Protein backbone atom coordinates (compact mmCIF):
# COMPACT_ATOMS: atom_id res chain seq x y z
CA UNK A 490 0.00 0.00 0.00
CA UNK A 491 1.44 3.40 -0.97
CA UNK A 492 1.16 6.65 0.88
CA UNK A 493 -0.32 9.67 -0.96
CA UNK A 494 3.26 10.81 -1.70
CA UNK A 495 3.84 7.45 -3.42
CA UNK A 496 6.53 6.52 -0.93
CA UNK A 497 6.13 2.92 0.17
CA UNK A 498 4.48 2.85 3.59
CA UNK A 499 7.09 1.81 6.16
CA UNK A 500 4.68 0.36 8.70
CA UNK A 501 7.23 -1.01 11.16
CA UNK A 502 9.17 2.24 11.26
CA UNK A 503 6.02 4.30 11.75
CA UNK A 504 4.93 1.89 14.49
CA UNK A 505 8.27 2.29 16.30
CA UNK A 506 8.05 6.10 16.19
CA UNK A 507 4.47 5.96 17.41
CA UNK A 508 5.33 3.68 20.33
CA UNK A 509 8.33 5.84 21.19
CA UNK A 510 6.00 8.87 21.26
CA UNK A 511 3.63 7.05 23.61
CA UNK A 512 6.45 6.13 25.97
CA UNK A 513 7.95 9.61 26.01
CA UNK A 514 4.55 11.29 26.40
CA UNK A 515 4.97 13.00 23.02
CA UNK A 516 1.50 13.56 21.68
CA UNK A 517 2.67 15.41 18.59
CA UNK A 518 5.04 12.61 17.54
CA UNK A 519 2.20 10.15 17.99
CA UNK A 520 -0.14 12.33 15.96
CA UNK A 521 2.26 12.46 13.01
CA UNK A 522 2.70 8.67 12.96
CA UNK A 523 -1.02 8.05 13.43
CA UNK A 524 -1.83 10.39 10.56
CA UNK A 525 0.77 8.71 8.34
CA UNK A 526 -0.83 5.35 9.03
CA UNK A 527 -4.31 6.75 8.39
CA UNK A 528 -3.20 8.25 5.07
CA UNK A 529 -1.47 5.04 3.96
CA UNK A 530 -4.99 4.04 2.88
CA UNK A 531 -4.72 0.80 4.78
CA UNK A 532 -7.99 -0.54 6.07
CA UNK A 533 -9.07 1.11 9.31
CA UNK A 534 -9.04 -2.32 10.96
CA UNK A 535 -5.27 -2.53 10.31
CA UNK A 536 -4.69 0.86 11.92
CA UNK A 537 -6.67 -0.26 14.95
CA UNK A 538 -5.00 -3.65 15.28
CA UNK A 539 -1.47 -3.10 13.98
CA UNK A 540 -0.81 0.38 15.37
CA UNK A 541 -3.20 1.10 18.25
CA UNK A 542 -3.83 -2.32 19.75
CA UNK A 543 -0.26 -3.51 19.28
CA UNK A 544 1.20 -0.40 20.93
CA UNK A 545 -1.16 -0.50 23.91
CA UNK A 546 -0.49 -4.20 24.47
CA UNK A 547 3.20 -3.34 24.52
CA UNK A 548 2.54 -0.47 26.94
CA UNK A 549 0.58 -2.92 29.13
CA UNK A 550 3.46 -5.43 29.13
CA UNK A 551 5.94 -2.71 30.08
CA UNK A 552 3.67 -1.59 32.91
CA UNK A 553 3.20 -5.17 34.12
CA UNK A 554 6.99 -5.66 34.22
CA UNK A 555 7.47 -2.41 36.13
CA UNK A 556 9.37 -0.76 33.24
CA UNK A 557 7.03 2.22 32.97
CA UNK A 558 4.94 4.06 35.53
CA UNK A 559 1.18 4.06 35.84
CA UNK A 560 1.36 7.74 34.86
CA UNK A 561 3.02 6.92 31.53
CA UNK A 562 0.52 4.13 30.90
CA UNK A 563 -2.35 6.56 31.60
CA UNK A 564 -0.80 9.21 29.34
CA UNK A 565 -0.36 6.65 26.56
CA UNK A 566 -4.03 5.73 26.84
CA UNK A 567 -5.15 9.36 26.90
CA UNK A 568 -3.03 10.17 23.82
CA UNK A 569 -4.48 7.16 22.03
CA UNK A 570 -8.05 8.10 22.87
CA UNK A 571 -7.57 11.62 21.55
CA UNK A 572 -6.02 10.38 18.29
CA UNK A 573 -8.75 7.86 17.57
CA UNK A 574 -11.02 10.79 16.73
CA UNK A 575 -8.82 11.56 13.70
CA UNK A 576 -10.55 8.63 11.99
CA UNK A 577 -13.93 10.40 12.07
CA UNK A 578 -14.02 11.71 8.47
CA UNK A 579 -13.48 8.15 7.27
CA UNK A 580 -16.12 6.65 9.53
CA UNK A 581 -19.03 8.56 8.05
CA UNK A 582 -18.08 8.37 4.36
CA UNK A 583 -20.45 5.46 3.62
CA UNK A 584 -24.18 6.02 3.08
CA UNK A 585 -26.19 5.24 6.21
CA UNK A 586 -28.06 1.92 6.13
CA UNK A 587 -30.59 2.67 8.86
CA UNK A 588 -29.23 -0.10 11.08
CA UNK A 589 -28.02 0.33 14.63
CA UNK A 590 -25.65 -1.29 17.09
CA UNK A 591 -25.34 -0.61 20.82
CA UNK A 592 -21.76 -1.20 21.96
CA UNK A 593 -20.43 -1.14 25.50
CA UNK A 594 -18.14 -2.55 28.14
CA UNK A 595 -20.22 -4.13 30.89
CA UNK A 596 -20.40 -3.28 34.60
CA UNK A 597 -17.00 -3.08 36.35
CA UNK A 598 -15.12 -3.26 33.05
CA UNK A 599 -13.06 -0.06 32.81
CA UNK A 600 -11.33 -0.83 29.52
CA UNK A 601 -13.18 0.85 26.70
CA UNK A 602 -10.93 1.30 23.67
CA UNK A 603 -11.77 -2.07 22.12
CA UNK A 604 -15.48 -1.31 22.42
CA UNK A 605 -14.92 2.07 20.76
CA UNK A 606 -13.22 0.38 17.81
CA UNK A 607 -16.15 -2.00 17.50
CA UNK A 608 -18.60 0.93 17.43
CA UNK A 609 -16.38 2.69 14.88
CA UNK A 610 -16.41 -0.33 12.56
CA UNK A 611 -20.20 -0.36 12.61
CA UNK A 612 -20.15 3.34 11.60
CA UNK A 613 -17.57 2.62 8.92
CA UNK A 614 -19.98 0.14 7.36
CA UNK A 615 -22.93 2.54 7.40
CA UNK A 616 -24.52 1.49 10.68
CA UNK A 617 -25.12 3.80 13.63
CA UNK A 618 -22.85 2.62 16.43
CA UNK A 619 -23.95 3.85 19.86
CA UNK A 620 -20.81 3.68 21.98
CA UNK A 621 -21.52 3.76 25.72
CA UNK A 622 -17.93 3.42 26.94
CA UNK A 623 -16.78 1.66 30.10
CA UNK A 624 -18.55 0.24 33.15
CA UNK A 625 -22.15 0.63 31.96
CA UNK A 626 -24.63 -0.47 34.64
CA UNK A 627 -26.88 -3.26 33.43
CA UNK A 628 -30.15 -1.42 34.14
CA UNK A 629 -29.07 1.60 32.13
CA UNK A 630 -27.93 -0.56 29.23
CA UNK A 631 -31.32 -2.32 29.15
CA UNK A 632 -32.99 1.09 29.21
CA UNK A 633 -31.03 2.25 26.19
CA UNK A 634 -31.80 -0.96 24.28
CA UNK A 635 -35.51 -0.40 25.04
CA UNK A 636 -35.23 3.12 23.65
CA UNK A 637 -33.06 2.48 20.56
CA UNK A 638 -34.25 -1.01 19.58
CA UNK A 639 -30.86 -1.82 17.99
CA UNK A 640 -30.25 -4.52 15.37
CA UNK A 641 -27.39 -5.88 17.48
CA UNK A 642 -25.79 -5.42 20.90
CA UNK A 643 -22.01 -5.83 21.24
CA UNK A 644 -20.30 -6.33 24.60
CA UNK A 645 -16.58 -5.98 25.26
CA UNK A 646 -14.62 -7.79 27.96
CA UNK A 647 -10.96 -7.24 28.84
CA UNK A 648 -10.40 -8.68 32.29
CA UNK A 649 -11.52 -12.23 32.90
CA UNK A 650 -12.72 -11.53 36.44
CA UNK A 651 -15.56 -9.50 34.88
CA UNK A 652 -16.91 -12.52 32.98
CA UNK A 653 -19.71 -13.19 35.49
CA UNK A 654 -20.92 -9.62 35.16
CA UNK A 655 -20.93 -9.89 31.36
CA UNK A 656 -22.79 -13.21 31.52
CA UNK A 657 -25.45 -11.69 33.78
CA UNK A 658 -25.87 -8.75 31.43
CA UNK A 659 -26.09 -10.95 28.34
CA UNK A 660 -28.70 -13.14 30.07
CA UNK A 661 -30.74 -10.09 31.07
CA UNK A 662 -30.66 -8.75 27.50
CA UNK A 663 -31.66 -12.17 26.18
CA UNK A 664 -34.58 -12.41 28.64
CA UNK A 665 -36.05 -9.04 27.70
CA UNK A 666 -35.13 -8.99 23.99
CA UNK A 667 -35.24 -12.60 22.75
CA UNK A 668 -34.50 -11.72 19.11
CA UNK A 669 -31.62 -9.23 19.25
CA UNK A 670 -28.26 -10.80 18.33
CA UNK A 671 -25.57 -10.32 20.99
CA UNK A 672 -21.90 -10.23 20.00
CA UNK A 673 -19.16 -10.48 22.58
CA UNK A 674 -15.42 -10.13 22.26
CA UNK A 675 -12.25 -8.78 23.81
CA UNK A 676 -8.96 -10.09 25.11
CA UNK A 677 -10.50 -11.70 28.23
CA UNK A 678 -11.75 -14.56 26.05
CA UNK A 679 -8.17 -15.71 25.56
CA UNK A 680 -8.52 -17.14 29.06
CA UNK A 681 -11.76 -18.96 28.29
CA UNK A 682 -15.43 -18.19 28.70
CA UNK A 683 -16.45 -18.56 25.09
CA UNK A 684 -18.52 -21.72 25.62
CA UNK A 685 -20.31 -20.15 28.58
CA UNK A 686 -21.41 -17.02 26.73
CA UNK A 687 -22.30 -18.95 23.59
CA UNK A 688 -24.51 -21.30 25.62
CA UNK A 689 -26.98 -18.41 25.75
CA UNK A 690 -29.17 -18.42 22.62
CA UNK A 691 -28.23 -15.88 19.97
CA UNK A 692 -24.88 -14.97 21.52
CA UNK A 693 -21.69 -15.15 19.45
CA UNK A 694 -18.14 -14.66 20.59
CA UNK A 695 -15.96 -13.08 17.89
CA UNK A 696 -12.18 -13.30 18.03
CA UNK A 697 -11.17 -10.22 16.05
CA UNK A 698 -12.24 -7.09 14.22
CA UNK A 699 -11.92 -9.11 11.00
CA UNK A 700 -14.58 -11.54 12.22
CA UNK A 701 -16.69 -8.57 13.24
CA UNK A 702 -16.46 -7.02 9.76
CA UNK A 703 -17.53 -10.34 8.21
CA UNK A 704 -20.50 -10.45 10.59
CA UNK A 705 -21.48 -6.85 9.75
CA UNK A 706 -21.26 -7.47 6.01
CA UNK A 707 -23.40 -10.60 6.25
CA UNK A 708 -26.10 -8.69 8.20
CA UNK A 709 -26.32 -5.56 6.05
CA UNK A 710 -29.68 -6.51 4.61
CA UNK A 711 -31.27 -8.55 7.37
CA UNK A 712 -33.73 -7.25 9.97
Ligand code: B12
Pocket residue numbers: 537538541542545546547548549550553562566597598599600601602603604606607623643644645646647648649672673674675676695696697698701
Ligand atom coordinates in the same frame (compact mmCIF):
# COMPACT_ATOMS: atom_id res chain seq x y z
C1 B12 B 1 -5.28 1.30 29.25
C2 B12 B 1 -5.39 0.16 30.22
C3 B12 B 1 -6.14 0.37 31.38
C4 B12 B 1 -6.96 1.64 31.62
C5 B12 B 1 -8.21 1.59 30.68
C6 B12 B 1 -8.68 2.99 30.30
C7 B12 B 1 -9.58 3.03 29.11
N1 B12 B 1 -9.98 4.25 28.79
O1 B12 B 1 -9.92 2.05 28.46
C8 B12 B 1 -7.29 1.53 33.14
C9 B12 B 1 -6.30 2.39 33.91
C10 B12 B 1 -8.71 1.92 33.55
C11 B12 B 1 -6.99 0.07 33.43
C12 B12 B 1 -7.40 -0.57 34.58
C13 B12 B 1 -7.06 -1.88 34.91
N2 B12 B 1 -6.27 -2.70 34.21
CO1 B12 B 1 -5.69 -2.32 32.38
N3 B12 B 1 -4.81 -2.07 30.77
C14 B12 B 1 -4.78 -1.09 29.94
C15 B12 B 1 -3.93 -1.45 28.70
C16 B12 B 1 -2.54 -0.84 28.86
C17 B12 B 1 -4.50 -1.06 27.37
C18 B12 B 1 -5.97 -1.51 27.14
C19 B12 B 1 -6.34 -1.25 25.71
O2 B12 B 1 -7.00 -0.26 25.40
N4 B12 B 1 -5.87 -2.11 24.79
C20 B12 B 1 -6.03 -1.89 23.34
C21 B12 B 1 -7.39 -2.38 22.84
C22 B12 B 1 -7.63 -1.90 21.45
O3 B12 B 1 -7.32 -3.81 22.84
P1 B12 B 1 -8.54 -4.73 23.25
O4 B12 B 1 -9.29 -4.12 24.37
O5 B12 B 1 -8.05 -6.11 23.41
O6 B12 B 1 -9.53 -4.66 22.01
C23 B12 B 1 -9.21 -5.31 20.78
C24 B12 B 1 -9.79 -6.72 20.67
O7 B12 B 1 -9.79 -7.42 21.90
C25 B12 B 1 -11.16 -6.50 20.08
N5 B12 B 1 -12.33 -6.37 20.94
C26 B12 B 1 -12.46 -5.78 22.13
N6 B12 B 1 -13.75 -5.82 22.53
C27 B12 B 1 -14.45 -6.43 21.56
C28 B12 B 1 -15.82 -6.71 21.44
C29 B12 B 1 -16.29 -7.37 20.30
C30 B12 B 1 -17.75 -7.67 20.17
C31 B12 B 1 -15.37 -7.71 19.26
C32 B12 B 1 -15.84 -8.38 18.03
C33 B12 B 1 -13.99 -7.42 19.38
C34 B12 B 1 -13.56 -6.79 20.52
O8 B12 B 1 -11.07 -5.29 19.35
C35 B12 B 1 -9.93 -4.52 19.70
C36 B12 B 1 -9.09 -4.31 18.44
O9 B12 B 1 -8.62 -5.50 17.95
C37 B12 B 1 -3.92 -3.01 28.84
C38 B12 B 1 -2.84 -3.75 28.07
C39 B12 B 1 -3.51 -4.66 27.05
N7 B12 B 1 -2.99 -5.83 26.81
O10 B12 B 1 -4.52 -4.31 26.44
C40 B12 B 1 -3.98 -3.21 30.34
C41 B12 B 1 -4.57 -4.52 30.91
C42 B12 B 1 -5.77 -4.98 30.10
N8 B12 B 1 -5.02 -4.11 32.25
C43 B12 B 1 -4.78 -4.99 33.15
C44 B12 B 1 -5.11 -4.86 34.52
C45 B12 B 1 -4.58 -5.92 35.45
C46 B12 B 1 -5.89 -3.77 34.98
C47 B12 B 1 -6.41 -3.55 36.40
C48 B12 B 1 -6.91 -4.80 37.13
C49 B12 B 1 -5.24 -2.85 37.14
C50 B12 B 1 -5.52 -2.56 38.61
N9 B12 B 1 -4.84 -3.30 39.46
O11 B12 B 1 -6.31 -1.73 38.93
C51 B12 B 1 -7.53 -2.52 36.20
C52 B12 B 1 -8.90 -3.20 35.94
C53 B12 B 1 -10.04 -2.22 36.02
C54 B12 B 1 -11.37 -2.87 35.63
N10 B12 B 1 -12.18 -3.18 36.63
O12 B12 B 1 -11.65 -3.07 34.48
C55 B12 B 1 -4.10 -6.24 32.58
C56 B12 B 1 -5.09 -7.42 32.47
C57 B12 B 1 -4.38 -8.72 32.77
C58 B12 B 1 -5.32 -9.90 32.68
N11 B12 B 1 -4.72 -11.06 32.62
O13 B12 B 1 -6.52 -9.82 32.65
C59 B12 B 1 -3.54 -5.69 31.21
C60 B12 B 1 -3.49 -6.75 30.09
C61 B12 B 1 -2.14 -5.12 31.49
C62 B12 B 1 -1.11 -6.20 31.76
N12 B12 B 1 -0.26 -6.50 30.79
O14 B12 B 1 -1.07 -6.76 32.80
N13 B12 B 1 -6.27 -0.49 32.42
